[in-house]
Amino acid sequence: MSSPQTPIVTPLPCFLDNYIWHIETSQGDWVVDPGDAQVVLAYQAKRGKPLAGVLITHHHLDHTAGIAALVEAFAMPVYGPSEVREGISNYIKVDDVLTLDGMGSVQVLDVAAHTLGHIAYYLKGHDLLFCGDSLFSAGCGRLFEGTPTDLARVMSTLSALPAVTVIFPTHEYTAANIRFAEAIEPDNNELKHYAHKVAAWRAKNQPSLPTHLALELAINPFLRSHESTVVAAASTYAGKPLQPGEQTLATLRAWKDVF
Ligand SMILES: [Zn+2]
Structure with a gap:
């Protein structure tokens, strides 16, 4: 699957559960969302290379x-x-649409909801998505600034990317997100299977990320707010029938905030 030109992406863990994504290309090294410089400086020292550039998704420190x-x-x-x-x-x-050395064409996507200016970087030729805190595996970012309407727009933008897109979120929240997703869809077999895999990875302290869109479309309740099972679970929680999409998403997000 990988050609010589395909960037090599490595997680640099920092803080409690952040990943700084390191992108090694044939023409230089980049990082996404470096919350901690020391981690990146140490990694570049080990590689004996300077950094070619930095990509930032949103304003959080x-x-x-x-x-x-x-x-x-x-x-x-x-x-x-x-x-x-x-x-x-x-x-x-x-x-x-940026043309960045070693990464080719990079499309800037509007994923504003977690914050109002949040963007994501989609490396079109390689089907790689650096999405910051807009999407997590089995979950999505909290609505600090945006509304459920914004969230609905973001989820539909991300759903429309090619199913093979490899997704690089910034936090290791997968296990906790899966517990919530299982409360929504206890009979989702793909979710059960994924839960076992993630538990095994995390037991060995391995990252659960990156993920990919086809998987997320099958297990992530925030990308599944049109599925009858998800609408039914959200409606039960809300105590009234909800519409698929935005109404369901609003309830899921509020429920997850207190889960
Ligand atoms: Zn954030």
Whole structure:
């Protein structure tokens, strides 16, 4: 499946459950959302290479706090959305298509809901998606700034990507998300199977990520708000019949916040 040109993506764990995604391309190394510069500096020292650039998805500090020290260490561009006030050298907007060394064509997707300026980077030629906190495996980001309407739009944008898309979220939340997903769809066999796999990986302290879209469409309740099983579970929780889509999503998100 991998050609020589396919970037090699490696998780650099930091803080309690964050991953800084390291993208090794034939033309240089990049990182996504470096909340902690030391982790990246140590990794580049081991590789004996500078960093070619940084991609930022949204303004939260656990995604941005390492920018200043990395810019000081390496002369390189930092791409990000306008909601990030400091450290960005190349401001980008939704629907921009960037051509980045070694990554080819990178499409900037609007995934604003967790925060209002949140973007995702889709490496079109390689079917790789760096989605920050917009989507997690078996879950999605909390609505800190956006509304359920925003969340519904984001879920439909992400659902429309090719099913083979490999997805790189920023947090290791999968096991907890699966517990919630199992409460919604206890009879989902793919979910049961995935729960076993994730439990085995986490027992060995291995990352559960990346994930891929085909799997998420089968197990992630936030991508399944049109499925009758998911609508029924949300309706029971709400104590009234809900419409598929946005209404169901709003209830799922509020339920997950207190689960
Ligand atoms: Zn965040």
